[in-house]
Amino acid sequence: MESKETAINPDFLQPYSPKDNEDALYKKWEESGYFNPDVCVEKGVTAKDAESFSIVLPPPNVTGTLHMGHAAMLAVEDALVRYHRMNGKKTLWIPGTDSAAIATQSKVEGDIYKKDKLTRHDLGREELLKRVADFAEQSKDTIIGQTKAMGSSLDWSRYAYTLDDKRYRAVMEAFVRMYEAGLIYRGERIVNWDPKGQTTISDDEIVYEERKEKFYYLKYGPFTIGTSRPETKFGDKYVVMHPDDARYKDFSHGQQIELEWINGPITATVIKDEAIDMEFGTGVMTITPWHDVTDFEIAGRHNLDKEQVIDERGILLPIAGEFAGQHISKAREAIIEKLRSKGLLEKEEDYTHNVSTAERTGAVIEPQIKAQWFIAVNKAVAFPDGRVMTLKERMRETVEKGEVKIAPDRFNKTYYHWIDNLRDWNISRQIWFGHRVPAWFKEGEVKVQTDSPGEGWEQDPDTLDTWFSSGLWTFSTLGWPEETDDLRTYHPTSVLETGYDILFFWVARMILMSTFLLGEVPFKQVYLHGLVRDGQGRKMSKSLGNIINPLDMIAKYGTDATRLSLLIGAAPGNDVPLSEDKIRGYKNFANKLWNISRFILSNTTDSKDSATVEYSARDQEILAEMKKVTTEVSGDIEGFRLYLAGEKAYHYVWDELAANILEESKPILNGEDVKTKLARQMVLRECLTGSLKILHPFMPFVTEAIWQRLPEEMKDAEMLMIAKWPSK
RNA sequence: GGGCGAUUAGCUCAGUUGGUAGAGCAGCGCUUUUACACAGCGAAGGUCGGGGGUUCAAAUCCCUCAUCGCCCACCA
Numbered sequence: 073m074e075s076k077e078t079a080i081n082p083d084f085l086q087p088y089s090p091k092d093n094e095d096a097l098y099k100k101w102e103e104s105g106y107f108n109p110d111v112c113v114e115k116g117v118t119a120k121d122a123e124s125f126s127i128v129l130p131p132p133n134v135t136g137t138l139h140m141g142h143a144a145m146l147a148v149e150d151a152l153v154r155y156h157r158m159n160g161k162k163t164l165w166i167p168g169t170d171s172a173a174i175a176t177q178s179k180v181e182g183d184i185y186k187k188d189k190l191t192r193h194d195l196g197r198e199e200l201l202k203r204v205a206d207f208a209e210q211s212k213d214t215i216i217g218q219t220k221a222m223g224s225s226l227d228w229s230r231y232a233y234t235l236d237d238k239r240y241r242a243v244m245e246a247f248v249r250m251y252e253a254g255l256i257y258r259g260e261r262i263v264n265w266d267p268k269g270q271t272t273i274s275d276d277e278i279v280y281e282e283r284k285e286k287f288y289y290l291k292y293g294p295f296t297i298g299t300s301r302p303e304t305k306f307g308d309k310y311v312v313m314h315p316d317d318a319r320y321k322d323f324s325h326g327q328q329i330e331l332e333w334i335n336g337p338i339t340a341t342v343i344k345d346e347a348i349d350m351e352f353g354t355g356v357m358t359i360t361p362w363h364d365v366t367d368f369e370i371a372g373r374h375n376l377d378k379e380q381v382i383d384e385r386g387i388l389l390p391i392a393g394e395f396a397g398q399h400i401s402k403a404r405e406a407i408i409e410k411l412r413s414k415g416l417l418e419k420e421e422d423y424t425h426n427v428s429t430a431e432r433t434g435a436v437i438e439p440q441i442k443a444q445w446f447i448a449v450n451k452a453v454a455f456p457d458g459r460v461m462t463l464k465e466r467m468r469e470t471v472e473k474g475e476v477k478i479a480p481d482r483f484n485k486t487y488y489h490w491i492d493n494l495r496d497w498n499i500s501r502q503i504w505f506g507h508r509v510p511a512w513f514k515e516g517e518v519k520v521q522t523d524s525p526g527e528g529w530e531q532d533p534d535t536l537d538t539w540f541s542s543g544l545w546t547f548s549t550l551g552w553p554e555e556t557d558d559l560r561t562y563h564p565t566s567v568l569e570t571g572y573d574i575l576f577f578w579v580a581r582m583i584l585m586s587t588f589l590l591g592e593v594p595f596k597q598v599y600l601h602g603l604v605r606d607g608q609g610r611k612m613s614k615s616l617g618n619i620i621n622p623l624d625m626i627a628k629y630g631t632d633a634t635r636l637s638l639l640i641g642a643a644p645g646n647d648v649p650l651s652e653d654k655i656r657g658y659k660n661f662a663n664k665l666w667n668i669s670r671f672i673l674s675n676t677t678d679s680k681d682s683a684t685v686e687y688s689a690r691d692q693e694i695l696a697e698m699k700k701v702t703t704e705v706s707g708d709i710e711g712f713r714l715y716l717a718g719e720k721a722y723h724y725v726w727d728e729l730a731a732n733i734l735e736e737s738k739p740i741l742n743g744e745d746v747k748t749k750l751a752r753q754m755v756l757r758e759c760l761t762g763s764l765k766i767l768h769p770f771m772p773f774v775t776e777a778i779w780q781r782l783p784e785e786m787k788d789a790e791m792l793m794i795a796k797w798p799s800k
Numbered sequence: 801g802g803g804c805g806a807u808u809a810g811c812u813c814a815g816u817u818g819g820u821a822g823a824g825c826a827g828c829g830c831u832u833u834u835a836c837a838c839a840g841c842g843a844a845g846g847u848c849g850g851g852g853g854u855u856c857a858a859a860u861c862c863c864u865c866a867u868c869g870c871c872c873a874c875c876a
Contacts, residue, residue: 087838280873287876299876312876349875357876365874425875439874482804489803489872572871607812607825609869641813641824645805649812653825660838671835711816719814719823734835 080673081781088666090630090659093777098220101776106794108227109162117794118162125156125163126562128546129226130570130578131170131234134208135179138218140604140612140638141571143622144648146222147635148601148714149569151769153225155709156566158765158797164562166549167219167226169212171235173506173538174269174432180204180505197504197533204505208235218623223631223772225793230558232549234541235507242548243507243541244522246589251520253453255463255588256499258511258518260443262361262368263498264428267386268435271502272444274537275495276576278437280426287423288408289354291416293331293340294323298353300423301360302407303400306334306392307379308358312370315344317355334411335393345370363439382438400438445500445509445534447584456591466587467491467580476583478598479712480645483575490576499537506535543581546594567712568595572602572645599712600645604638607651625655632771633659639718639770661722662774665767668730669778672760675741676753677783686747691755694733698762701728703800705766718770725763733759757786762798 105111112118127149132142149165157163180203181192192200212233219226232239250256263272287300295311311329313320327342340358347370348355361371361378371378381391388403390396395403411417428437449463468491470476471484478484500509512519512529519525541548546565550558564586570578579598586594605611606618613619625634636658642648687695701724708717733756740752761782768775772793779792789795 084835087836297876301876347874352875359876364876366876367874369874426873428874485804486871493873605812609812643814646813651812651825654812656838657824660836663838664836667836667839669835674835708816713816715814716816723823730836731840738835 080670080677083781084666084670084673088663088774088777090632090662090773091627094221094223094626094631094773097773097776097780098223101225101791101793102220102228104791104793106157106791107165107225108229109164112157112794113162117789118157118160122160122162124561124566125153125161126165126565127153127567127569128166128549128565129168129224130568130574131168131232131542131545132215132219133172133175134169134215134233135172135176135211136215138215138222138622140620140622140650142219143222143634144601144604144638144642145569145571146219146224147638147770148599148642149567150222150224150635150772151639151714151718152567152569152709154769154772154793155706155797157225157793158768158795160796162561164230164558165224165226166230166232167216167224167228168232168234168545168549169215170542171208171233171506171538173501173535174271174503176208177204177503177505178269178432180207183207192504200504205235221623221626221631223635225772230549234538234545238551239541239544239548240507241522242544242552243536244510245553246544246585247510247536247540248520248522249589250447253588254451255448255453256445256520257448258443258445260441261446261496261498262365262439263442263444264430265384265438265440265442266430266433266435267384267438268433269430269503270384272440272442272498272500273430273432273437274498274539277431278428279431281429282424283427284422284424287353287421288411289418289420290411291418292333292356292358293329295320295356296354296418297356297358299357300425302411303388303392303395303404304360304363304381305358305407306388306395307362307381308333308360309338309340310343310371310374310376311340311356311358312343312345312348313356314346314348314350317348317350319355332414332416334407334414334416341376343370343374343376345373362441365439368439368441378441380441382440384440386438444498445511446496446498448496449494450496453588455588463584463588464491464494467583470583470587470593475593476595476598479600480643483572483598483600483645487575487580490580497537499540500532500534501537502533503535504533506538507541508532509534509536539577539581542578543585544589546582546586547590552590563590564593565595567597567599569599569601572600575600597712601642602645602647604648604650607649607653609647609649620650620652625652629655629659630662630773632662632774633657635772636661636718636722636770639714640722641719642715644712658771661726662771664726664730665763665771665774666778668725668734668763669760669781671734672756673782675737676757685751685754687751687755688748691751694755695758697728698724698759699799702762702766702798706797706800709769714770721763721766721770725767729759729763761786764792765795765798768792768795 113120153163153165184190264278266273285300287298288302289296289298292311299305323342325342325344329340331340347366359367359370361367362380363382379391381389382400383389386400388395388398395407430437452460452462454460468488471487509532510520510522511532512525514529547559547563550556550563552559582594610616622634633655637650637655705717705721737752737756740749743749764775764779776792
């Protein structure tokens with residue numbers, strides 16, 4: 073026994089230490105160049121004509137730090153990538169970071185204000201952009217370093233940043249092409265104005281919040297109107313009711329009525345419109361087309377005047393008379409007081425309704441009419457394949473026809489529902505950090521082109537919605553608009569793995585961009601993961617104090633344990649409960665594997681000659697079993713059931729290989745029958761390498777650490793990372 | 801108001817095409833016999849949310865109710 077122990081690597085005499093292995097292994101992988109498929113082909117690891125497998129990493133915010141959600145995403149994607157790489161595919165996983173326009177700019181603005189008490193207007197556009205860019209550059213290494221700590225086998229030579237030159241160019245090109253196709257237009261429309269962020273936002277960036285407010289009944293000439301927003305009512309000179317409402321049949325469309333209103337007598341005009349709900353309130357309302365979407369549409373149908381009442385900062389304009397200059401949040405009380413004193417307030421009720429707020433800033437949205445850039449989703453245009461259809465139709469079709477498959481498929485319905493309700497997408501933002509709209513103005517003329525038309529042309533100061541550039545991500549990272557080899561080889565990408573919470577923001581927008589600009593889908597498969605929650609299924613949050621930091625877990629239990637805990641039990645589309653106990657359990661497993669290896673190696677040091685092996689029936693059974701597990705694990709990975717694949721491999725190794733096979737092998741290994749012993753030694757070695765391989769996608773470090781310590785004759789590759797997946 | 805999902809052992813969840821329930825963690829008892837105490841062995845624990853139906857057979861399919869959660873929606 074003594075001699076056998078010394079024959080194997082002495083590291084095995086100590087428990088497995090993730091800390092002492094992980095960084096060195098990652099460095100070794102990175103330096104080998106095998107994260108880059110070109111190197112794999114060059115060195116003969118991958119066949120020149122091999123099928124490709126590609127994933128783009130959903131780019132984390134440059135200024136962010138790694139949280140469990142990222143860790144889960146990296147674990148899933150890396151497992152897929154490692155599996156396909158070992159299966160001989162030309163495998164590419166592209167890293168990148170996102171400038172995250174609004175989020176980043178407001179973070180920097182906040183910091184500057186805290187430190188120097190300066191606003192962005194004090195600094196000016198150029199200076200602010202410089203500071204934001206510096207900040208982004210500084211903090212980008214943090215997230216990259218953390219991504220590496222997870223063991224991610226990303227091809228760093230292809231690293232992309234949403235605001236780097238190539239991506240910037242792609243964005244400009246996309247805008248111009250869509251404009252020329254008539255898909256992008258500039259229009260005066262009612263948009264969602266965020267008074268705090270001082271920018272418009274898209275419909276998808278709105279979050280509804282339930283609020284308890286007062287609902288007021290006001291006397292408006294012969295009518296009683298209901299409103300929850302008296303501060304918008306100054307300009308109201310149209311009173312609207314349903315044409316079929318019997319209560320108001322004596323009033324006719326277009327009829328003019330003199331009445332006393334907040335700031336004195338006005339002339340109101342009766343409008344009949346079917347948008348009115350006869351059941352709600354009194355069935356009569358006045359309209360404020362400048363600050364309400366429904367009202368805007370009614371005004372549009374009847375060609376009515378529109379007047380702005382509230383400015384961009386939420387301050388009442390001169391139309392409000394004595395209330396002008398007041399902020400709407402303060403003015404409401406005073407207005408109600410005046411209405412009451414004039415006898416115009418009939419009653420007030422408690423009222424619960426949904427208020428639209430901006431996702432980023434939390435501010436209550438104030439609809440405003442503004443000239444903005446939009447993408448027309450209902451306009452039929454010619455696609456690259458020659459067909460003429462709308463973006464909506466094309467987007468729906470990709471999923472309906474299975475060009476893009478979504479796992480879990482129940483999200484198909486969610487996707488359709490979103491598309492059916494989709495309205496033109498407002499893509500211009502009034503912030504500075506981001507891709508600037510490639511439109512140029514001069515004396516009322518507009519030119520849309522990537523570079524300035526020359527002297528005297530002023531570029532539109534607006535920037536683009538961050539999701540516009542994100543929508544190009546699968547192909548802007550591959551070199552588009554140039555026709556690169558990468559684009560030909562790796563697009564459409566194989567899988568897009570991301571959280572279900574950005575199905576609309578991102579997944580749908582990528583489908584939109586790719587089908588129109590390239591004439592193909594951006595990816596064949598969507599894999600939606602859930603949110604990582606705590607052990608009790610609660611959301612992780614600072615206030616609950618239940619945040620589990622992936623880097624802490626990596627330091628404490630190792631990356632492999634952290635990865636496994638995020639993979640097992642994580643079915644697509646379902647939230648993942650995570651507790652420290654769970655991670656600890658998988659740390660023990662890594663050590664178990666280490667000890668299994670130690671046992672097998674120390675008991676097979678004298679088994680070099682394999683030429684004349686005769687397997688017993690049981691030996692063959694064991695080998696068949698190994699093969700069966702491999703088949704199942706492979707099937708589960710390919711079917712995106714990683715939670716099952718990981719569990720099965722785990723189960724096999726612990727409960728079958730360790731508990732049964734090793735135990736029953738002890739008498740044979742210690743016995744006198746040399747032939748039987750040799751056969752079993754070969755079988756055990758086979759089980760070990762097979763187990764390391766099927767576990768590698770899930771726990772790359774410990775499996776590679778063991779692989780590096782195997783005798784040469786057991787290995788078919790210098791690194792497990794590029795070893796051949798066992799036959800299925 | 802519409803849609804989706806969940807309800808299985810103390811906790812968190814598996815259970816792929818229907819065949820008399822499984823895992824991890826926690827907990828209980830025993831074991832330091834060298835691969836591993838970051839371990840092993842053993843016992844305990846569930847009328848699979850309620851009700852109805854289809855079937856020889858249902859946690860698994862259908863209907864219905866209940867509770868919880870999520871998403872979507874321009875009722876002033």
